[in-house]
Structure formats: structure tokens, C-alpha cells
Amino acid sequence: MDGQRAVITGGKAFTFGHLHPLDLLHIAWTSKGLRKIVMSRSSATIWRRSLSTVEKLPDCLVGMNEPQYARLMFDEICHFCDAGNAKHVIFLARLRCCKACGLEKFESLSGLPEDVARPVFSITPYTRIDWARGYMGGVKYYYIKEMHRLQAEYCRIRHPTLKSAWVSMKEQDFRAMEKFNANFWSPKEGSVGS
Numbered sequence: 001m002d003g004q005r006a007v008i009t010g011g012k013a014f015t016f017g018h019l020h021p022l023d024l025l026h027i028a029w030t031s032k033g034l035r036k037i038v039m040s041r042s043s044a045t046i047w048r049r050s051l052s053t054v055e056k057l058p059d060c061l062v063g064m065n066e067p068q069y070a071r072l073m074f075d076e077i078c079h080f081c082d083a084g085n086a087k088h089v090i091f092l093a094r095l096r097c098c099k100a101c102g103l104e105k106f107e108s109l110s111g112l113p114e115d116v117a118r119p120v121f122s123i124t125p126y127t128r129i130d131w132a133r134g135y136m137g138g139v140k141y142y143y144i145k146e147m148h149r150l151q152a153e154y155c156r157i158r159h160p161t162l163k164s165a166w167v168s169m170k171e172q173d174f175r176a177m178e179k180f181n182a183n184f185w186s187p188k189e190g191s192v193g194s
Contacts, residue, residue, distance in 0.1 A: 017049030021070035024050050028067070039067055058180065062173070064094060072096060080105060091181040092174070093125035093143045102131035106141035120150045123170040125177075 016024060016038070024047065028038040037043065047066030051057060060069040071077075072094060078086035079095035086096040097105065106127060124147040130137040150170070157163040 016043075017046045018053060019050055020074075021047070021050045021054065021066075022074040025067065025070055025075060061091070061094060061180065062176065068094075088127070088129055090125060090127045090129075090143070092127070092177050093146060094177075099131055099134065102127075102129060102141075105144060106131065107144050108139050108141050116147060116151050117154055119167045119171075120147060120154050123167070123174045124150055125174075 016027070019027070024038065028035045038046070044066060047070065051060065051066060051070060057073070060066055061072075064072070072089060076086050076096065077084055078098040078101055080101040081098065083098045083100070086098045086101075088098075088102065089096050106129075121142075125143040126140040127143075128136050128138065128140060130139065131141065154163070154166070157166055
């Protein structure tokens with residue numbers, strides 16, 4: 001292991017930091033040995049340097065480490081089925097999704113369970129991608145699995161004051177993600193835009 005660490009701490013660490021984040025991901029995926037090195041916590045500086053080489057890329061999202069963020073932004077593999085055609089990034093859910101999984105995992109308001117608490121709707125990740133037509137529309141399509149998880153968490157909290165504090169905290173995090181989503185970054189253009 002010491003020999004492997006020497007590789008990463010020497011001149012190659014400097015070189016790795018100048019690679020595009022997707023190239024760094026690909027290196028991590030080539031072998032278990034390289035994965036162990038490149039994905040270790042001690043390589044966070046390399047990832048930050050690599051991400052900083054991409055023009056106008058927004059800062060890493062809260063709740064994600066640098067390799068997770070690089071995968072979200074640059075790798076076109078679906079979060080659910082590993083298909084290589086996941087063109088759509090749903091920043092609010094912090095995932096990338098292909099059309100087939102989008103049709104299965106996201107529902108419009110009319111297809112949602114009726115017993116979901118109103119505050120849970122306000123913090124459930126959604127997209128406006130009309131999966132059937134393949135373009136952005138005005139209808140919100142909610143991430144069902146996350147809605148159920150949030151609903152269960154919401155129902156576990158019995159005390160009204162704690163429940164209110166939980167909702168406020170989740171809403172604050174969600175609004176920050178909505179702001180990021182509104183100013184999404186396009187890897188094709190290398191810029192921030194709407």
C-alpha cells in the first residue's frame with residue numbers, strides 16, 4: 001500500500017488533478033487498486049483541483065462528495081438502471097436518469113398517493129421533464145421513492161414543534177437546490193444558464 005500511496009502523493013497526484021473529472025472517474029473505474037487510491041478521502045484535493053479545471057462549474061452540491069458530483073455532472077449513466085443514455089440531470093434529486101426510468105420513477109400530481117402530507121410535497125424532488133415527450137414542460141413530475149421516504153420520516157416525528165422544525169430545515173435545503181436547479185450548468189456549453 002505504501003508504494004501505491006507514493007504514486008498518488010508524488011508527481012502523479014499533480015497530474016491527476018489536471019485531468020477532466022470524467023477522465024479521473026474513468027481512471028478510478030479501471031481497477032480495484034486505482035479505485036482504492038483515487039476514491040480515498042486523501043484524494044479529495046485531487047478531485048477539487050480536477051473540478052476546478054472545468055470552466056464555470058458550480059461548487060459541489062451539499063451532501064455530495066467530489067467524485068459523486070463529478071459523476072452527476074459528467075457521466076451519462078442512469079442512476080437507476082446503469083443505461084449509458086441518461087441525458088437528464090435532476091439536480092433536486094441529485095441524480096441522472098434515462099427516459100425509461102424517468103417514466104417509471106417520476107409521477108405527475110395526478111398519479112401520486114392521496115395520503116401524502118402537504119408539507120412533504122413542498123420538499124419532494126421533482127423535474128419538469130415530460131418523459132413521454134422528451135422536453136421540458138410546465139407540469140411537475142415528483143420522484144416517488146423519495147416522496148415515500150420523506151413521508152415516512154415526516155410521520156415518525158410526533159411532536160408538532162419538532163415536526164415544524166424538520167419541515168423548515170428540509171424546505172431550506174430544498175430551496176437552495178431549487179436555486180441551483182434554476183441556474184443549472186451545462187457540460188456541453190461549459191457555462192451556467194437556464
